[in-house]
Amino acid sequence: MKLSAELKALEARLGHEFSDPGLLVRAVTHSSMSSATRDDNQRLEFLGDRVLGLVMAQAVLDHDRAATEGQLAPRFNALVRKETCADVARQVDIGAVLKLGRSEMVSGGRRKQALLGDAMEAVIAAVYLDAGFDAAKAMILRLWGERVRRVEADARDAKTALQEWAQARGLQPPRYVEVARSGPDHAPQFTIEAQLDGQTPTQATAGSKRQAEQAVAKALLARIENG
Known part of the structure; x- marks a missing residue:
């Protein structure tokens, strides 16, 4: 061939x-x-x-x-x-x-x-x-x-890190809520909001729910760490 x-x-x-x-x-x-x-x-x-x-x-x-x-x-x-x-x-x-x-x-x-x-x-x-x-x-x-x-x-799992942070302080685990979806079926964009007791809800958008959840957890962690 x-x-x-x-x-x-x-x-x-x-x-x-x-x-x-x-x-x-x-x-x-x-x-x-x-x-x-x-x-x-x-x-x-x-x-x-x-x-x-x-x-x-x-x-x-x-x-x-x-x-x-x-x-x-x-x-x-x-x-x-x-x-x-x-x-x-x-x-x-x-x-x-x-x-x-x-x-x-x-x-x-x-x-x-x-x-x-x-x-x-x-x-x-x-x-x-x-x-x-x-x-x-x-x-x-x-x-x-x-x-x-x-x-x-790259392998640092932001969702796991955020959950461990919450557990160490006696808080409920963070919640991830899909608040929007846009784009065509072959290239969707998901917006996920992370909700954690005592913290302002944070949102992130990505091409998959998993990526959006990781991104929003990373953003929330960064905000917490930076005070």
Whole structure:
């Protein structure tokens, strides 16, 4: 199989030339384009998630040899979560080559976080099947790069920190209320308000409820810490 110019360009961005180009084609084929003669990337996604997990588990261990399991777990989670995979997918522009059915194309599938994250995991599996674990590991560490080095700061869970702050003072846990949703279905924006006894309610907006909750917890923590 000969790859299109767009997929050859993706190969270059990934830093891996496929011996079996069909693996890359399958990795960027969404289920909306699957058929009896065309496999989608769902099985590859399942495998890629596990390969990524093993590489990142070793990476966080190697990065901080004195860290406890309790410190390592949130760092690991920050590196393998779907949002991070989607960010890396955007970095190498996987969205530009995704093979999507018409419905997904019309609804903005090339920009959807879930589709991008899934495709990135599928690409990892494709490299693993094409050239083995070492090749997949090298690509992952190259693409995740600085994220591994700064993960300690990024992995600080603001919601957990805010809840611990409240519990230490005998307060009820903070409450997170969705107060607004805007934007189209394929790119929604959620506004979440954090409510905590004795504090002025604080709001933040992001592309997912999880991100908005983390953002508003971080903002409220910063205000508390700054007096």
